[in-house]
Amino acid sequence: NAHEIYVSICTIRFLPEEQRVTVRIRMFTDDLDTALKSLSGASPKLDSPNESPASDSLLNAYVQQHFSLKMDGEPCDLQFRNRRYDNDITESNWEIATDGSVGKLNIHNSLLTDIQEAQTNIVRVRFGEERLQFNFDFKITDETMSVE
Numbered sequence: 001n002a003h004e005i006y007v008s009i010c011t012i013r014f015l016p017e018e019q020r021v022t023v024r025i026r027m028f029t030d031d032l033d034t035a036l037k038s039l040s041g042a043s044p045k046l047d048s049p050n051e052s053p054a055s056d057s058l059l060n061a062y063v064q065q066h067f068s069l070k071m072d073g074e075p076c077d078l079q080f081r082n083r084r085y086d087n088d089i090t091e092s093n094w095e096i097a098t099d100g101s102v103g104k105l106n107i108h109n110s111l112l113t114d115i116q117e118a119q120t121n122i123v124r125v126r127f128g129e130e131r132l133q134f135n136f137d138f139k140i141t142d143e144t145m146s147v148e
Helices: 029-040 055-066
Strands: 007-015 020-028 067-071 079-086 089-097 103-109 120-127 130-137 142-147
Touching: 020 029, 020 067, 029 055, 029 089, 055 067, 055 079, 055 089, 103 120, 103 130, 120 142, 130 142
Parallel strands: 007 120
Antiparallel strands: 007 020, 020 089, 067 103, 079 089, 103 142, 120 130
8 A cells, every 4th residue: 555655744834923833744644653653662543443642642652753933043842733634644733822024934844754764844934925835854854944
């Protein structure tokens, strides 16, 4: 059941008028399950009738370990909101409270690179009309950008 494509897509949306940033992360469910298994020692059996009741907290711990944002050098508090399955994809939604200003944004993304060196993590940043895209991988896990 293995697939040849190792990719995740993350969309970061700045909503300054609502004083929040939304983060949506889409990963292949089988890869995520493998990563969570390496974290906890047992497969959470994602998207199955026997799914572990701990899967949300495992997902939270894993994402917090491998994905983070800093605004003007200050670490952001990434709050887990929900997740859902979309065919073979797990989509998780996160939120950050902000005062509306950003300045310099640091993105760290090493999702799934711990289990797959061929992993590519695409991050799309949306701020007003601005659209930026970054590609992260096993070697490139950090990017810095200015958001005005």
